Amino acid sequence: MKPLGIGLIGTGYMGKCHALAWNAVAPVFGDVARPRLVHLADANADLATRQATALGFEKSTGDWRDLIADPAVDVVSITTPNAFHPEMAIAALNAGKHVWCEKPMAPHFADAEAMAAAAKASGRVAVLGYNYIQNPLVRHIGKLLDEGSIGTVHSVRVEMDEDFMADPEALFYWKSEASSGYGALDDFGVHPLSIITTLLGPVERVMADLAKPFATRPTADRKSREVETFDIANILLRLSGDIAGAVQLSRSAWGRKGRIAIQIFGSHGTIAYDQERMNELQLFTREGRASEQGFRTILAAPNHPPYDKFIPAPGHGLGFNELKIIEAREVLRAIGGEPAHIIDFAKGLEIERAVHAMAHSHRDGRWVSL
Amino acid sequence: MKPLGIGLIGTGYMGKCHALAWNAVAPVFGDVARPRLVHLADANADLATRQATALGFEKSTGDWRDLIADPAVDVVSITTPNAFHPEMAIAALNAGKHVWCEKPMAPHFADAEAMAAAAKASGRVAVLGYNYIQNPLVRHIGKLLDEGSIGTVHSVRVEMDEDFMADPEALFYWKSEASSGYGALDDFGVHPLSIITTLLGPVERVMADLAKPFATRPTADRKSREVETFDIANILLRLSGDIAGAVQLSRSAWGRKGRIAIQIFGSHGTIAYDQERMNELQLFTREGRASEQGFRTILAAPNHPPYDKFIPAPGHGLGFNELKIIEAREVLRAIGGEPAHIIDFAKGLEIERAVHAMAHSHRDGRWVSL
Amino acid sequence: MKPLGIGLIGTGYMGKCHALAWNAVAPVFGDVARPRLVHLADANADLATRQATALGFEKSTGDWRDLIADPAVDVVSITTPNAFHPEMAIAALNAGKHVWCEKPMAPHFADAEAMAAAAKASGRVAVLGYNYIQNPLVRHIGKLLDEGSIGTVHSVRVEMDEDFMADPEALFYWKSEASSGYGALDDFGVHPLSIITTLLGPVERVMADLAKPFATRPTADRKSREVETFDIANILLRLSGDIAGAVQLSRSAWGRKGRIAIQIFGSHGTIAYDQERMNELQLFTREGRASEQGFRTILAAPNHPPYDKFIPAPGHGLGFNELKIIEAREVLRAIGGEPAHIIDFAKGLEIERAVHAMAHSHRDGRWVSL
Amino acid sequence: MKPLGIGLIGTGYMGKCHALAWNAVAPVFGDVARPRLVHLADANADLATRQATALGFEKSTGDWRDLIADPAVDVVSITTPNAFHPEMAIAALNAGKHVWCEKPMAPHFADAEAMAAAAKASGRVAVLGYNYIQNPLVRHIGKLLDEGSIGTVHSVRVEMDEDFMADPEALFYWKSEASSGYGALDDFGVHPLSIITTLLGPVERVMADLAKPFATRPTADRKSREVETFDIANILLRLSGDIAGAVQLSRSAWGRKGRIAIQIFGSHGTIAYDQERMNELQLFTREGRASEQGFRTILAAPNHPPYDKFIPAPGHGLGFNELKIIEAREVLRAIGGEPAHIIDFAKGLEIERAVHAMAHSHRDGRWVSL
Structure with missing residues (x-):
């Protein structure tokens, strides 16, 4: 099979992460042709040139449209700020490229809808970068649920927390502007939703409370400016099957630092997980004698595929970047027409729909059904 | 000072816990006269007799009114099921006794109001058994907050979870009947509320989602019966100062087993605590070099009074029952006219008010202000 | 049954701990006559008087011989510094009293031998205060081992660590004098030995390395003095059945704060425990599917007797002082002629023998057999 | 700069790990020329061919001598079983290649000496694959020690444990043959030694106790065979500066699964680390008010270089394989004549010397000085 040609737009945090994943996917998995790193785009053309060398791309450009026009490019990785996703993704799809786009889809729901429509019309693979679902232990949670290890799930809780907005003395920047979105809700909320909807099914109704820990933030000229976004979001929800959910999000x-703490409660047991300890899973089942029951800490191991593709020994640990390598393999599976463990644009749209419903529920002070 | 005479109504879990506390408070603290364990009442007179011997009471009765009529009794501990609290507490107060009553006050808010009114009218001490606020580390959280260790608090989360209703195959019993109350909400909710309102101030508005993990439960005759209470409650709330809160309660x-996990987020740091590890406190502050910042695990120690009254060495650990000994000391302080760290009937009524508001918010699907 | 009369010598840390235990044992267990707190002795007669009032003793004295001569005293609790144990314990036994003496027995092995001989000759109960073996979870480890839950044990590790000698700038005091003993070895070593010999059998040979973290310590007159004891001890040992052991002790x-971390490795599983989290037990067994194996955290619960005597609910936690209440119950069992879970003077002598053998192995740089 | 040509001998666990590291080092670090993956050798020529394709090597061979003779190869990665290391490494060095050889050096000390001599004579870079010292948090421990964060170190403990030999019913295989070495001592011991000697300085004297958890193991023909190696090793040691050490090793x-638990005790604080949670560091210092002191859990972050080369966000976590990428960068640094954080053959020889001294101390039952 002719190797796929990769185009990458963006050279920041996620840009490098995509580049490393495309670079590693073939030797890690050993069963796919090594993709060619063809074209790298960044609005800063000089930076694009330097990063193409550093990351191993053949060509670079300051104009992402060049990249999409490049016939050697088969797949476009989009890792720019969210506001650029719709235009780039739609252009790439319309040009017949497969797309692997970072999440969330777009600040405005209508744009996300347009992206999903373009994906559908194109017949191309369009995948969103929800890497946390690729963690072998998160996948293993899915297997345990499918097997009924904890019986019928009746409730779930998720917390996602970081502290990059925790300091009230840090200067006002664009993440506090309304134009950036709602705040923690869309910045973070899509991650927990990607995990729980993959594991448990779609969201049916929501009720959110958004909060501003700090009404104002200082500006460079020693004044202060009113904060327009909500760094905190607390959400009640019901998932398919009337599973009761509670989600708490905070970037303050x-x-x-990277907490995504999940607790899933079932009729026969409980599963708990925290992304800050991404190589551990907590499982309680009501099996055996009560005096020895307890949460067991399961360490990631080769029997949680595809951990085995990285390391044949248990308990040695994967890293965050390696989730992206697994995701790259899934993108390739999808392109190859195989069943793939991904969130495509159609599923991603449902996540965005839930996020916007949450914002509306906050605004109106009532439950919103999807 | 003449020792106080103690009357105890109820000989179950909390009855024994009160008896042990009254028995230990003098030698542990060393600064109060040892109370006389005068009278023990239980509806089962034989049990009352046996338990009086076991627990060291002078007299016993099958009729709690005897106990309240006993002039040798100065303080009445009430540890019966909640439905009995109003009648007993009001009778005791009207008889001029001090009252130490287990929480919550009463299933019906009007009864709780009557209890608070009786307490006020009597001029006697009327304390509710919210023992978790007595944990030296929970008190230390209060001190840290007062000192501004984590700056201005902007959000809080509490989870309270046990699993005694987790098994769908367990037989239907009274805790699933509507007459017992709302379910987890009043069974558990008062505990987190006792802690967060003591630490952070009163509740201002609430929005709850109550859920039934199991629609029916089996009965002894191999049929099944519809569950009337909610074993799960997820709550959004705002505290005084617009602190954003999320509370999750589950008895399934x-x-x-005894999880009460609290996270308090401030402008300068975070405090976390879990009752299942009641001798540990987690504190993060933004002090020092970033590369060494982290949550520190603080072990209970003599410098967290009144731990020192129990053990002069740090890290050796207190137990749940010892919280009740501390509480007994506070009851004695209140009776002696000293400032006491207690939740009296007036403060307790505010907790009940919040619980009922939560139930209303669930019923109506909207925020309810207090 | 006529209640036993208790005499207590010493009013410090352990003195109070014994007093609280004697005070609580009857109501906690509910099946024994309440002991009478008869006589309290402290070298400081005024302190003895004050503490007798605080702790609830009928009489006090500045001369412990008065207490031993008191016919109302049936059992003598000895909680003075170790050097006084032999004379007091032997006098008490010779006077026909039962003895409950804090550990270790004595600084000199010959004295410990004399104590054991006196106990044997007297026919009285002579128990050492090894309270850690009374923890319901430590007892449960014993049950698990007896049941073969982790198969045949082949190795064990114990660490015991505190930090009260960790500060090199703290003033020289008697614990750094050779007259106080070897240092961490006898100060701490007896505790781990009490646990592992109770659980696994006697020590057969030992090899120790004692170390001084600080060669000198400052004195009050701003000079410094050479440290004569070893605050650190690392020990290799073999237990009965050729179980390989490693023990590390540090008071620096x-x-x-109160770490006693035990790991027991068997042919079918592993048990781990840490006294700083005394309400948790870690158990790994090779049962079930490998992908869900892991250490399970078992919370102390009523099904780990005698936890149930304190609290009927699981996961609520016992405290350090409550171990002493359990121990008091065992002392009463022994006095009543029932099988008791105790370390008597005969067993205690074997622990002391092991400690001295460790010191000799350090001195000679070779293994010493017992 | 002309890219370096890489030859890799061995295609197992570590072979793949080296291949992935060579593949990723350039894009991760962005400051080195991408190495050419030139030649792959495996005794099984077919496997070599398949793996060359999978891992991205240009050529393959069934004879490692071809690889060493290949002028396009500048650096040889040796990942075969230990017994092959000497011949291959010496041949590669004699052929003027740089060598990156997995640890330990060789089963026999004389062979390790010959390897060190060949490295010295060659003037080439000869690095051992001690990847654990590359963990950004382990490096950060080194920085903290250098800065005096915990004062003067006086003691250290290390445990290294896995369970691949824990099952007594698993069939006898070569790891139980004396020809494979001493057992856990050389199989595992070199890892803890690599870490503590890098952080704290050389070993000065040792005293070991080696143990066999199982005297025999079953064979395929339903008989049993005597075990010749020691799956457990407990070691006392003293490091430079008379630091007291205790090391425990078990493969049973x-x-x-991958426990390497280190505790370093100093005059001002304590550092603890466990490879099973390789993205966390525990630090206790005696700074600040005693009532808030505690071990703090520091999450790996960009301020622990070179974590920043992988991920710009804190707390997201590196994996085991990524340590090898860091190591590859250090090998390149060494080849480029820059100061490199490596264990070269000279330093590695000292580790082997300590291991053999431990075996002798066990045999003779006495301390052995190095």
């Missing part, structure tokens, strides 16, 4: 939670 | 959470 | 381990 | 520790 001092000390939390 | 497999594997959780 | 910053941050450790 | 059920439930442990």
Whole structure:
């Protein structure tokens, strides 16, 4: 099979993460042709040139349209700020490229709808970068649920917390502007939703409370400016099957760096997981003698595929970046027409729909059904 | 000072806990006269007799009114099921006794109001058994907050979980009957509320979602019966100062045995605590070099009074029952006219008010202000 | 049955702990006559008087011989510094009293031998205060081992660490004098030995390395004095059945407050425990599917007797002082002629023998057999 | 700069790990020329061919001598079983290649000496694959020690445990043959030694106790065979500066999968680390008010270089394989003549010397000085 040609738009955090994943996917999995890193785009053409060298791309450009026009490019990785996703993704799809776009889809729901429509019309693979669902242990949660290990699930809780907005003395920047979105809700909310909807099914109704920990933030000229976004979101929800859910999101939670703490409660047991300890899973089942029951800490191991593709020994641990390598493999599976563990634009649209419904429920002070 | 005479109504879990506390408070604290354990009442007179011997009471009765009529009784501990609290507490107060009553006050708000009114009218001390606020580490959280260790608090989360209703195959019993109350909401909700309102101030508005993990439960005759109470409650709330809160309660959470997990987020740090590890406190502050910041695990120690009254060495650990000994000391302080760290009937009424508001918010699907 | 009369020598940390235990044992267990707190002795007669009032003793004295001569005293609790144990314990036994003496027995092995001989000759109960073996979870480890839950044990590790000698700038005091003993070895070593010999059988040979973290310590006159004891001890040992052991002891381990961390490895599983989290037990067994194996955290619960005597609900937690209440119950069992879970003077002598053998192995740089 | 040509001998666990590291080092670090994956050798020529394709090597061979003779190869990665290391490494060095060889050096000390001599004579870079020292948090421990964060170190403990030999019913295989070495001592011991000697300085004297958890193991023909190696090793040691050390090693520790637990005690604080939670560091310092002191859990972050080369966000986590990428960068640094954080053959020889001294101390039952 001719190797796929990769185009990458964006060279920041996620840009590098995509590049590393495309670079590693073939030797890690050993069963796919190594993709060619063809074209790298960044609005800053000089940066694009330097990063193409560093990351191993053949060509670079300051204009992402060049990349999409490049016939050697088969798949476009889009890792720019969210506001650019719709135009780029739609253009790429319309040009017949497969698309792997970072989440969320777009600040405005109508744009997300347009992206999903373009994906459908194109017949191309359009995948969103929800990497947390690729963690072998998160996948294993899915397997345990499917097997009925904890019986019928009746409730779920998720917390997602970081602290990059926790300091009230940090200068006002664009994440506090309304134009950036709602705040923690769309910045973070899509991640927990990607996990729980993958594991448990779609969201049916929501009720959110958005909060501003700090009414104003200082500006460079020693004045202050009113904060327009909500760094905190607390959400009640019901999932398919009337599963009761509670989601808490904060980007002002001092000390939390990458916390995504999930608790899933079933009729026969409980599963708990925290992304800050991404190589551990907590499982309680009511099996055996009561005096020895307890949450067991399961360490990631080769029997949680595809951990085995990375390391043949248990308990040695995967890293965040390696989730993206797994995701790249799934993108390739989808392109190859195989069943793939992905969130495509159609499923992603449902996540966005839930996020906007949450914002409306906050505004109106009542439950909103999807 | 003449020792106080103690009357105890009820000989179950909390009855014994009160008896042990009254028995230990003098030697532990060393600064109060040892109370006389005068009278023990239980509806089962034989049991009352046996338990009086076991627990060290001078007299016993099958009729609690005897106990309240006993002039040797100065303080009445009430540890019966909640439905009996109003009649007993009001009778005791009207008889001029001090009252130490287990929580919550009463299933019906009007009864709780009557209890608070009786307490006010009597001029006697009327304390509710909210023992978790007595944990030296929970008190230390209060001190840290007062000192501004984590700056201005902007959000809080509490989870309270046990698993005694987690098994769908367990037989239907009175806790699933509507007459017992709302379910987890009043069964558990008062505990987190006792802690967060003591630490952070009163509740201002609430929005709850109550859920039934199991629609029916089996009965002894191999049929099944519809469950009338809600074993799960998820709550959004705002506290005084517009602190955003999220509370989750479940008595169907497999594997959780006594979890009361609190996270308090401030402008300068975060505090976390879990009653299942009641001798540990987690504190994150943004002090020092970033590369060494982290949550620190603080072990209970003599510098968290009144831990020192129990053990002069740090890290050796207190137990749940010892919280009740501390509480007994506070009851004695209140009776002695000293400032006491207690939740009296007036404060307790506000907790009940919040619980009922939560139930209303669930029923109506909208926020309810207090 | 006529209640036993208690005499208590010493009013410090352990003195109070014994007093609280004697005070609580009857109501907690509900099946024994309440002991009479008869006589309290402290070298400081005024302190003895005050503490007798605070702790609830009928009489006090500045001369412990008065207490031993008191016919109302049936059992003598000895909680003075170790050097006084032999004379007091032997006098009490010779006077026909039962003895409950804090550990270790004595600084000199010959004295410990004399104590054991006196106990044997007297026919009285002579128990050492090894309270850690009374923890319901430590007892449960014993049950698990007896049941073969982890198969045949082949190795064990114990660490015991505190930090009260960790500060090199703290003034020299008697614990650094050779007259106080070897240092961490006898100060701490007896605790781990009490646990592992109770659980696994006697020590057969030992090899120790004692170390001084600080060669000198400052004195009050701003000079310094050479340290004569070893605050650190690392020990290799073999237990009965050729179980390989490693013990590490430190009283200079910053941050450790009451750590006694045990790991027991068997042919079918592993058990781990840490006294700093005394209400948790870690158990790994190779049962079930490998992908769900893991250490399970078992919370102390009523099904770990005698936890049930304190609290009927699981996961609520016992405290350090409550171990002493359990121990008091065992002392009463022994006095009543029932099988008791205790370390008597005969067993205690074997622990002391092991400690001295460790010191000799360090001195000689070779293994010493017992 | 002309890219370096890489030859890799071995295609197992570590072979793949080296291949992935060579593949990723350039895009991760962005400051080195991408190495050419030139030649792959495996005794099984067919496997070599398949793996060359999978891992991205240009050529393959069934004879490692071809690879060493290949002028396009500049650096040889050696990942075969230990017994092959000497011949291959010496041949590669004699052929003027740089060598990156997995640890330990060789089963026999004389061979390790020959390897070190060949490295010295060659003037080439010869690095051992001690990847654990590359963990950004382990490096950060080094920085903290250098800065005096915990004062003067006086003691250290290390445990290294896995459970691949824990099952007594597993069939006898070569790891139980004396020809494979001492057992856990050389199989595992080199890892803890690599870490503590890098952080704290050389080993000065040792005293070991080696143990066999199972005297025999079953064979395929339903008989049993005597075990010749020691799956457990407990070691006392003293490091430079008379630091007291205790090391425990077990490959029969059920439930442990990749545990390397280190505790370093100093005059001002304590550092603890466990490879099973490789993205966390525990630090206790005696700073600040005693009532808030505690071990703090530091999450790996960009301020622990070179974590920042992988992920710009804190707390997201690196994986085991990524340590090898860091190591590859250090190998390149060494080749480029820059200061590199490596264990070269000279330093590695000292580790082997300590291991053999431990075996001798066990045999003779006495301390052995190095």
